[in-house]
Amino acid sequence: MSSDGKSSQKSFGNKPFILFLCFFRYTYECLVDTAKYLSDKVPFKPKVGIICGSGLGSLADAIENRIEFPYEKIPNFPLSTVEGHVGQLVFGYLSNVPVVCMQGRFHYYEGYPLWKCAMPVRVMKLLGITHLIASNAAGGLNKDYKVGDIMIVKDHINLMGFAGNNPLQGPNDDRFGPRFPPMNRAYDKELIEKAKVIAKEVGLGDIVHEGVYTCLGGPNFETVAELRMLGMLGVDAVGMSTVHEVITARHSNITVFAFSLITNLCVTEYHKNDEANHDEVIDVGKMRQKELTKFVQGVVKYVADENKLVSKML
Numbered sequence: 305m306s307s308d309g310k311s312s313q314k315s316f317g318n319k320p321f322i323l324f325l326c327f328f329r330y331t332y333e334c335l336v337d338t339a340k341y342l343s344d345k346v347p348f349k350p351k352v353g354i355i356c357g358s359g360l361g362s363l364a365d366a367i368e369n370r371i372e373f374p375y376e377k378i379p380n381f382p383l384s385t386v387e388g389h390v391g392q393l394v395f396g397y398l399s400n401v402p403v404v405c406m407q408g409r410f411h412y413y414e415g416y417p418l419w420k421c422a423m424p425v426r427v428m429k430l431l432g433i434t435h436l437i438a439s440n441a442a443g444g445l446n447k448d449y450k451v452g453d454i455m456i457v458k459d460h461i462n463l464m465g466f467a468g469n470n471p472l473q474g475p476n477d478d479r480f481g482p483r484f485p486p487m488n489r490a491y492d493k494e495l496i497e498k499a500k501v502i503a504k505e506v507g508l509g510d511i512v513h514e515g516v517y518t519c520l521g522g523p524n525f526e527t528v529a530e531l532r533m534l535g536m537l538g539v540d541a542v543g544m545s546t547v548h549e550v551i552t553a554r555h556s557n558i559t560v561f562a563f564s565l566i567t568n569l570c571v572t573e574y575h576k577n578d579e580a581n582h583d584e585v586i587d588v589g590k591m592r593q594k595e596l597t598k599f600v601q602g603v604v605k606y607v608a609d610e611n612k613l614v615s616k617m618l
């Protein structure tokens with residue numbers, strides 16, 4: 305939020321007009337409405353936001369003292385339409401830390417513009433989060449990766465942004481963040497280093513990598529030529545999400561940690577006949593759910609201890 309709280313946007317007094325506007329662009333007032341609907345029903349302020357990727361919804365199952373809001377009940381929220389995405393916002397405690405978790409996310413290929421896909425990040429900011437943990441299922445492009453490995457995201461290539469498709473497109477509201485936010489420190493270096501230690505502690509040590517993620521629009525998986533090009537660009541894992549959520553989070557000065565579960569190996573040879581499919585993506589998520597839950601719990605605990613976030617059960 306800008307210090308003076310001033311905005312370059314006009315604010316409209318009457319509510320019906322605000323809600324009408326929400327169909328075209330999530331104004332600050334519209335998202336305040338959404339956040340207020342939730343905060344009126346949740347007796348604590350979440351400090352860490354979590355986004356569960358495809359097949360990773362089980363990360364939310366460990367949340368205690370939960371309060372669940374199906375997306376269709378939340379004003380102005382889109383709906384999750386993809387298998388492997390439950391479609392609810394879960395408030396509660398993880399490692400005794402107050403959290404809010406998206407059990408299911410939104411994707412560009414579902415027909416939502418990027419600003420709509422990333423709107424829950426702004427709602428979570430308005431609810432009080434200071435840190436975001438984003439997870440996703442991704443294809444492994446780096447030759448060292450195997451199915452079931454974890455890639456901690458050290459950076460991303462905003463491929464969709466190269467064509468100007470960006471969640472921050474359009475008028476900027478200074479109450480969220482600056483017109484031109486820097487992205488060279490998008491992924492918190494300290495959290496990355498600590499996460500590697502935590503990964504070892506939960507038995508993931510020898511399957512954890514650090515790499516570059518990119519998001520394509522989808523819904524198709526990539527061709528051989530596309531993957532070869534991405535490999536030449538230095539991409540280690542390929543997905544269809546996360547980048548626009550991270551850009552939106554960094555715009556609002558949220559500290560970000562993100563990781564990919566490698567659910568399939570990208571096919572970069574014409575003689576190979578393997579084909580990626582969503583069922584396999586979901587299955588790999590199920591295979592890894594126990595260790596990943598412990599991993600995320602460890603990262604959340606570290607964030608709370610390091611930042612002295614309020615951590616008490618109700």
Ligand SMILES: O=P(O)(O)O[C@@H]1C[C@H](O)[C@@H](CO)O1
Nearest residue numbers: 357358440441544545582585
């Ligand atoms: O939501 P994420 O990015 O984890 O899901 C990935 C991308 C597609 O939605 C899906 C394809 O199987 O996995």
Ligand SMILES: Nc1nc2[nH]cnc2c(=O)[nH]1
Nearest residue numbers: 441442443542543544580
């Ligand atoms: N774009 C993309 N997203 C994925 N999500 C899981 N696997 C893949 C993949 O191979 N490509």
